[in-house]
Amino acid sequence: MPTRATRTPRSPRAVRSLRTQHFLSLPDLSPAELADVLQAGLQLKKERARGVRRYGATALANQHVALLFEKPSLRTRCTFEIAVRELGGDVIAPPQDVAMGEREPIADVARNLERWVSAVVIRTFAQDRLVEFATAAPRLHVVNALTDEEHPCQALADLLTLAELFGELRGRTIAFVGDGNNVAASLAQGAMMLGMHVRLAAPADYEFTPQTVAQLEGLARKGATYTLIRDPRKAVQGADAVYTDAWTSMGQEAEAQHRRKVFAPYQVNEALMRTAGDAVFMHCLPAHRGEEATDEVMDGPASIIFDQAENRLHAQKALLMLLMGR
Ligand code: CP
Numbered sequence: 001m002p003t004r005a006t007r008t009p010r011s012p013r014a015v016r017s018l019r020t021q022h023f024l025s026l027p028d029l030s031p032a033e034l035a036d037v038l039q040a041g042l043q044l045k046k047e048r049a050r051g052v053r054r055y056g057a058t059a060l061a062n063q064h065v066a067l068l069f070e071k072p073s074l075r076t077r078c079t080f081e082i083a084v085r086e087l088g089g090d091v092i093a094p095p096q097d098v099a100m101g102e103r104e105p106i107a108d109v110a111r112n113l114e115r116w117v118s119a120v121v122i123r124t125f126a127q128d129r130l131v132e133f134a135t136a137a138p139r140l141h142v143v144n145a146l147t148d149e150e151h152p153c154q155a156l157a158d159l160l161t162l163a164e165l166f167g168e169l170r171g172r173t174i175a176f177v178g179d180g181n182n183v184a185a186s187l188a189q190g191a192m193m194l195g196m197h198v199r200l201a202a203p204a205d206y207e208f209t210p211q212t213v214a215q216l217e218g219l220a221r222k223g224a225t226y227t228l229i230r231d232p233r234k235a236v237q238g239a240d241a242v243y244t245d246a247w248t249s250m251g252q253e254a255e256a257q258h259r260r261k262v263f264a265p266y267q268v269n270e271a272l273m274r275t276a277g278d279a280v281f282m283h284c285l286p287a288h289r290g291e292e293a294t295d296e297v298m299d300g301p302a303s304i305i306f307d308q309a310e311n312r313l314h315a316q317k318a319l320l321m322l323l324m325g326r
Contacts, residue, residue: 016322018033018036020323021138021142022141024152025152026150026189027193028152031194034156034190034193038163040322056087057086058088061088063119064118065091065117065118066093066119066121067091067121068121073146076312079313082313087320100124100133110140113140119320127147143319150186151284156315156318157309158311159191161282170195170222172196172197174199174243175200175229175232175243177202177242178202178263179247181249182249183284184200184245192219195221197226199226200227202266203263204230206262206263232265232266237276241280241281242273243281244266244293245283245292247263267294270297280302281293282305283305
């Protein structure tokens with residue numbers, strides 16, 4: 001296993017409220033704000049583990065958060081519900097058939113909700129729908145709970161999980177193996193902002209777009225690098241973490257057979273993890289076990305997939321507290 005954090009972490013510095021109104025994309029945060037969210041998340045996690053709930057316990061008092069989900073969710077929905085309640089707020093979940101743009105325009109849904117709630121957490125299709133919603137209701141806080149292009153809340157939890165394991169993330173290497181999808185893009189953005197080396201092992205036509213690569217290069221801090229490496233064995237060598245995700249995401253079911261063929265050489269199995277050496281194994285879940293990763297890896301000693309799932313809660317609590325807290 002990779003070298004864990006060895007020194008006692010410095011006592012936490014005071015974290016500040018976020019300057020952004022919305023969290024639509026990881027770069028809505030500055031690198032310092034991203035570090036603040038991770039630090040607050042770790043603090044919230046420690047308190048919760050001790051059965052203490054002082055930090056942020058009334059941050060959302062008298063505030064409602066609406067959850068608008070146009071796609072299925074286990075982790076994101078459950079952890080946002082718990083997060084809001086543990087911060088002293090309340091959630092509403094408008095039914096899907098009235099939610100986003102079929103019964104009435106997206107902008108009208110936003111302008112209605114703006115009169116009742118403080119924030120809306122949205123899982124939808126194109127990122128443009130999220131931007132349209134946020135633009136129509138500038139008093140609301142709008143949070144991206146996954147779009148076709150980005151999954152920034154997942155990236156917060158992933159980086160928190162790595163920070164918990166390694167301490168300082170600057171100079172660490174993460175190899176994402178498989179589809180250069182929304183999870184990969186948000187993770188790469190955050191990792192680059194924190195000075196990590198990001199490697200993407202993807203087949204042709206499934207790598208990041210040139211626009212995403214240009215954005216990643218613009219986000220790079222503290223010596224961060226981005227490299228596309230076609231061969232997954234080369235990509236994982238010496239990495240601190242190997243990450244994969246389903247080859248077929250929600251909405252791509254018609255392509256499933258083709259994708260299984262294209263991505264077969266990118267399966268994360270015991271042989272690939274041996275090549276990686278001491279790397280931890282990460283997956284955002286849900287997984288198609290036996291496709292992108294084998295059971296042996298998912299349930300093996302290097303797997304931290306359920307730590308990632310747990311940390312969705314702590315990362316999102318920190319985000320909401322610093323975005324909305326009074
Ligand atoms: N990782 C993730 O977003 O899980 P859900 O789809 O279950 O929310």
